[in-house]
Amino acid sequence: xxxxxxxxxxxxxxxxxxxxxxxxxxxxxxxxxxxxxxxxxxxxxxxxxxxxxxxxxxxxxxxxxxxxxxxxxxxxxxxxxxxxxxxxxxxxxxxxxxxxxxxxxxxxxxxxxxxxxxxxxxxxxxxxxxxxxxxxxxxxxxxxxxxxxxxxxxxxxxxxxxxxxxxxxxxxxxxxxxxxxxxxxxxxxxxxxxxxxxxxxxxxxxxxxxxxxxxxxxxxxxxxxxxxxxxxxxxxxxxxxxxxxxxxxxxxxxxxxxxxxxxxxxxxxxxxxxxxxxxxxxxxxxxxxxxxxxxxxxxxxxxxxxxxxxxxxxxxxxxxxxxxxxxxxxxxxxxxxxxxxxxxxxxxxxxxxxxxxxxx
Ligand code: CDT
Numbered sequence: 256x257x258x259x260x261x262x263x264x265x266x267x268x269x270x271x272x273x274x275x276x277x278x279x280x281x282x283x284x285x286x287x288x289x290x291x292x293x294x295x296x297x298x299x300x301x302x303x304x305x306x307x308x309x310x311x312x313x314x315x316x317x318x319x320x321x322x323x324x325x326x327x328x329x330x331x332x333x334x335x336x337x338x339x340x341x342x343x344x345x346x347x348x349x350x351x352x353x354x355x356x357x358x359x360x361x362x363x364x365x366x367x368x369x370x371x372x373x374x375x376x377x378x379x380x381x382x383x384x385x386x387x388x389x390x391x392x393x394x395x396x397x398x399x400x401x402x403x404x405x406x407x408x409x410x411x412x413x414x415x416x417x418x419x420x421x422x423x424x425x426x427x428x429x430x431x432x433x434x435x436x437x438x439x440x441x442x443x444x445x446x447x448x449x450x451x452x453x454x455x456x457x458x459x460x461x462x463x464x465x466x467x468x469x470x471x472x473x474x475x476x477x478x479x480x481x482x483x484x485x486x487x488x489x490x491x492x493x494x495x496x497x498x499x500x501x502x503x504x505x506x507x508x509x510x511x512x513x514x515x516x517x518x519x520x521x522x523x524x525x526x527x528x529x530x531x532x533x534x535x536x537x538x539x540x541x542x543x544x545x546x547x548x549x550x551x552x553x554x555x556x557x558x559x560x561x562x563x564x565x566x567x568x569x570x571x572x573x574x575x576x577x578x579x580x581x582x583x584x585x586x587x588x589x590x591x592x593x594x595x596x597x598x599x600x601x602x603x604x605x606x607x608x609x610x611x612x613x614x615x
Contacts, residue, residue, distance in 0.1 A: 256452060259578035261432050263482075263533055264291035264299040267551040269568035270539030271308050280306055281339045287571050288340070292347040294573045297382075297432050299344075302486035302537040303354040303375065303393075303463045306336060309488040309537065310356070311412045312545055314402050320416065324358035324373060331355070331378040331387050341380050348382040350429060354462060354486045356417075357392070375417045377460050377486065383431025391460035392420030395468055398496060409493040409545055424474035428455040433578075452582050456481050459530075463487035466520045466534070469527065470603065476528030477591065481578040483532040485521065489513055491546040506546070514550045518560065526558030529584025531576050538567040556581045 266287040271280055284301060291299045304310070310323045327334040332341035337355060344351035357376035375393035380386070396419055398411025437453040444450050459475030459482075466472075466485050475483055490496060491510035503509045517534070525532045531554065538549035551564040553574045562572040585591075 256579040256582050259433050260575055262294065262296045262573060262575045264296035265533040265535040265551050265553055265572040266299055266301050267535050267549060267564045267570045268302055268305060268537045270541045272542050273308050277306065277336055283569050284340055285343050287569060288343050288347060290571045292349060296349060296573060298350040300484045300486060300533045300535050301353045302535045303488050304356055305354045305486065305537065308541045309547065311398065311416055312410050314410060314412065321371065324356045326358045332380060344380050344382060345385060350381050350432065352377055352379045352484050373417050374420060375413065375462055377462055379460065381429055381431065389427040389460065390422065391462065392422050393462035393465060394420040394471065395464045397464040403495045405495065408495040409490055411496050424459060424471055426457050426459045426475050426478035426480050429458050430455050432456050456578055459483045461485040463489065466524060472524035472528050480528060480530045481581045483530055485532060485534045488537045489517060489548045491548045510546065510548060513548050517548060517550050518552065521552060521554050522558040522560065525554040525556060527589060529556045529581045529589050531555055556584050
């Protein structure tokens with residue numbers, strides 16, 4: 256298998272506050288795009304809800320809530336609050352994936368909370384296609400619908416503000432990232448041993464909490480994903496949300512554990528699906544007192560961390576990935592077609608919660 260190499264960039268963002276002007280955020284993102292461009296990156300990933308503070312920690316209603324959402328009218332590149340990012344991506348000919356709070360319209364039939372249709376979304380702009388070729392809407396929404404009773408608790412109101420994503424886990428091919436790929440015109444065969452891993456790169460998107468669910472990764476693994484993109488906003492200290500135990504008796508220890516669980520999830524997902532992953536945080540202390548973990552990482556298909564953020568500020572990770580390294584795992588230990596036993600997996604799609612065996 257010849258190498259399939261290109262340079263990717265993961266753009267970690269530092270804190271964004273309730274009162275940070277959008278123009279400041281866009282300027283910061285464009286600085287990171289400048290760096291990515293100067294290092295020859297062909298793809299840049301920004302985090303979940305990259306443009307604003309992580310607003311689901313606060314209780315808002317009506318217009319106060321609506322102001323956090325982008326109305327993309329079906330084309331995120333035209334949304335005024337994001338347009339400068341996609342314009343820069345077009346200028347630099349760099350693929351760009353951005354997380355944002357999406358308002359997909361209004362109508363009484365939609366949504367449990369407001370009459371607006373809200374998703375926690377990620378758009379992938381392809382420079383070669385000069386358009387958004389994939390949109391993903393976060394499936395696993397953590398937290399609660401009602402705010403926590405303890406006044407000082409950090410809320411996570413994603414279940415209140417968003418609907419669960421309705422686009423599934425659809426992998427997609429990104430054109431123009433690699434030369435000499437097999438295409439429909441160059442190769443009549445498809446999905447044969449000799450053509451696997453020879454087309455344009457196969458990508459998938461996860462958003463934050465999704466990365467903790469092996470089912471989500473496996474949906475992409477089953478489509479041959481070679482690169483998973485994942486942005487996140489993970490609170491470093493929120494006992495109501497994360498639970499606690501005697502070993503986590505300080506915010507420092509809770510944060511260390513949150514970083515460990517982040518790395519555990521993304522290295523496991525990459526290894527067990529034999530794919531690269533770029534994982535980027537929105538980090539730092541937002542709104543004066545809400546700490547988010549950093550820990551942005553690029554992970555290879557063996558589960559090794561090959562690049563890792565050193566700060567909790569705006570920081571760019573750059574790495575040349577080689578998609579041919581996915582073939583070892585996909586062809587041996589995780590050759591799904593040889594080893595998976597779907598007759599034993601029915602519970603995975605028939606049952607949501609735990610059903611314990613009967614008492615003895
Ligand atoms: N944004 C987001 O999904 N955050 C959650 C918070 C922790 S729930 C264990 C996350 O999974 O990182």
